[in-house]
Amino acid sequence: MSGASAEMPGQGGGWIIVAGLGPGAEDMVTPEVTAALNEATDIIGYIPYVARVPDRPGLVKHPSDNRVEMDRARHALELATAGRRVVVVSSGDPGVFAMASAIFEAVEAGPAAWADLDLRILPGITAMLAAAAAAGAPLGHDFCAINLSDNLKPFALVEKRLRLAIEGDFAMGFYNPRSKSRPGRFERVIEILQAGCEPERLVVLARAVSTPEQMIQTIALRDLQPEMVDMRTMVLIGSSLTRRVGRFVYTPRSA
Amino acid sequence: MSGASAEMPGQGGGWIIVAGLGPGAEDMVTPEVTAALNEATDIIGYIPYVARVPDRPGLVKHPSDNRVEMDRARHALELATAGRRVVVVSSGDPGVFAMASAIFEAVEAGPAAWADLDLRILPGITAMLAAAAAAGAPLGHDFCAINLSDNLKPFALVEKRLRLAIEGDFAMGFYNPRSKSRPGRFERVIEILQAGCEPERLVVLARAVSTPEQMIQTIALRDLQPEMVDMRTMVLIGSSLTRRVGRFVYTPRSA
Numbered sequence: 177m178s179g180a181s182a183e184m185p186g187q188g189g190g191w192i193i194v195a196g197l198g199p200g201a202e203d204m205v206t207p208e209v210t211a212a213l214n215e216a217t218d219i220i221g222y223i224p225y226v227a228r229v230p231d232r233p234g235l236v237k238h239p240s241d242n243r244v245e246m247d248r249a250r251h252a253l254e255l256a257t258a259g260r261r262v263v264v265v266s267s268g269d270p271g272v273f274a275m276a277s278a279i280f281e282a283v284e285a286g287p288a289a290w291a292d293l294d295l296r297i298l299p300g301i302t303a304m305l306a307a308a309a310a311a312g313a314p315l316g317h318d319f320c321a322i323n324l325s326d327n328l329k330p331f332a333l334v335e336k337r338l339r340l341a342i343e344g345d346f347a348m349g350f351y352n353p354r355s356k357s358r359p360g361r362f363e364r365v366i367e368i369l370q371a372g373c374e375p376e377r378l379v380v381l382a383r384a385v386s387t388p389e390q391m392i393q394t395i396a397l398r399d400l401q402p403e404m405v406d407m408r409t410m411v412l413i414g415s416s417l418t419r420r421v422g423r424f425v426y427t428p429r430s431a
Numbered sequence: 432m433s434g435a436s437a438e439m440p441g442q443g444g445g446w447i448i449v450a451g452l453g454p455g456a457e458d459m460v461t462p463e464v465t466a467a468l469n470e471a472t473d474i475i476g477y478i479p480y481v482a483r484v485p486d487r488p489g490l491v492k493h494p495s496d497n498r499v500e501m502d503r504a505r506h507a508l509e510l511a512t513a514g515r516r517v518v519v520v521s522s523g524d525p526g527v528f529a530m531a532s533a534i535f536e537a538v539e540a541g542p543a544a545w546a547d548l549d550l551r552i553l554p555g556i557t558a559m560l561a562a563a564a565a566a567g568a569p570l571g572h573d574f575c576a577i578n579l580s581d582n583l584k585p586f587a588l589v590e591k592r593l594r595l596a597i598e599g600d601f602a603m604g605f606y607n608p609r610s611k612s613r614p615g616r617f618e619r620v621i622e623i624l625q626a627g628c629e630p631e632r633l634v635v636l637a638r639a640v641s642t643p644e645q646m647i648q649t650i651a652l653r654d655l656q657p658e659m660v661d662m663r664t665m666v667l668i669g670s671s672l673t674r675r676v677g678r679f680v681y682t683p684r685s686a
Binding site for chain 2: 278300310321427
């Protein structure tokens with residue numbers, strides 16, 4: 177945070193930082209992000225993420241519900257334009273299926289001045305890598321990160337990418353594996369995995385990683401059931417070489 | 432670090448933590464990792480990473496050269512077995528093309544007692560995500576991480592994964608893009624990319640991310656030349672929808 181606003185004179189000293197809070201544990205928040213939160217006048221984000229930022233005099237919090245990413249992005253850009261020091265908080269890493277892309281979509285569609293704002297993205301520990309660390313090293317070689325949600329893209333594209341990732345023997349991390357509104361989707365994902373991988377393929381289910389409710393399970397693909405997974409679960413699929421050693425699961429460097 | 436050794440009685444109180452130091456900036460090191468470094472008796476790792484840990488009385492540093500990962504892993508496991516508190520340091524995230532898998536390979540091949548050691552992996556900010564944040568949000572939708580090195584796997588597998596990732600229109604992050612010992616390899620990667628992607632496809636070259644020498648460049652694939660890249664360069668390839676907005680590059684959430 178060394179003089180973000182000093183180096184780059186924004187409109188009236190305003191700036192916007194999109195910051196990753198990591199998966200949940202406070203000791204996984206980087207000092208860079210903590211410093212940004214301490215300099216902010218405004219915190220914007222999804223209700224539970226905004227709640228993680230401690231209150232202090234002069235700090236204005238703008239919690240909002242899920243699925244209003246574009247409203248939230250525009251609001252942040254407007255506040256920064258008006259001279260406020262705005263931190264948009266994401267869980268995990270803001271660049272991985274989180275708020276960074278929404279901010280740039282809003283910049284692209286908004287007034288030209290928004291592209292000149294003092295805007296920075298600060299990375300965070302993404303859920304996939306925190307889950308992998310908690311289980312061992314299941315993403316220890318080439319891997320794909322796939323958002324299973326079809327809110328913003330056709331599910332056919334998800335299916336295609338899954339098949340190609342299986343063909344390439346990538347390890348995989350799945351974000352947003354299940355939603356209440358589309359109950360059959362994860363069933364279809366399991367079908368595709370079971371059609372393309374051996375039944376012994378290892379699957380890591382990591383729920384609420386790094387929080388007091390953390391639960392890590394490693395199972396064989398044949399035993400994977402949709403009800404084992406909810407929206408707080410990170411699903412990792414090993415490559416064909418991923419294996420167990422003691423209580424851990426890992427992918428060798430030759431995979 | 433809340434009582435790692437208290438919860439899990441290892442051999443004589445020894446433990447081993449494999450910790451990610453992030454891409455270079457000290458304010459991207461998580462407090463969890465800093466706490467582990469402060470409790471350690473021994474630091475093990477590649478010379479430049481060990482050098483990042485401040486000296487203090489009682490701390491023994493064991494820097495080693497590149498390409499001796501297995502020796503280093505066994506040494507760490509032996510020290511922990513003997514009751515030392517050992518932190519193996521990786522840059523970035525230890526689970527992403529770094530020391531975590533090497534440790535588990537050593538555990539698998541070593542004495543049975545090694546699998547019962549008090550062993551934890553602490554995630555860090557991996558270069559790919561720090562590079563993406565510095566450039567905007569080029570990995571803002573589904574992406575693959577591919578290690579281009581053929582030290583431990585056949586290059587044919589790298590080529591196959593590249594082709595499948597292109598076919599799936601994934602964004603991509605490449606680790607270890609070039610080595611002096613294999614000069615023609617990255618040329619071949621460029622050929623494969625140029626055969627499968629449009630010439631305007633955006634490429635981010637991020638060198639020495641988060642350090643004072645950081646250099647970020649976004650170019651079109653048609654302009655990508657091998658000499659633009661060295662082993663300190665993280666190479667990010669956009670999907671077909673990745674685009675520029677102002678000084679940033681991003682992949683929309685619908686990609």
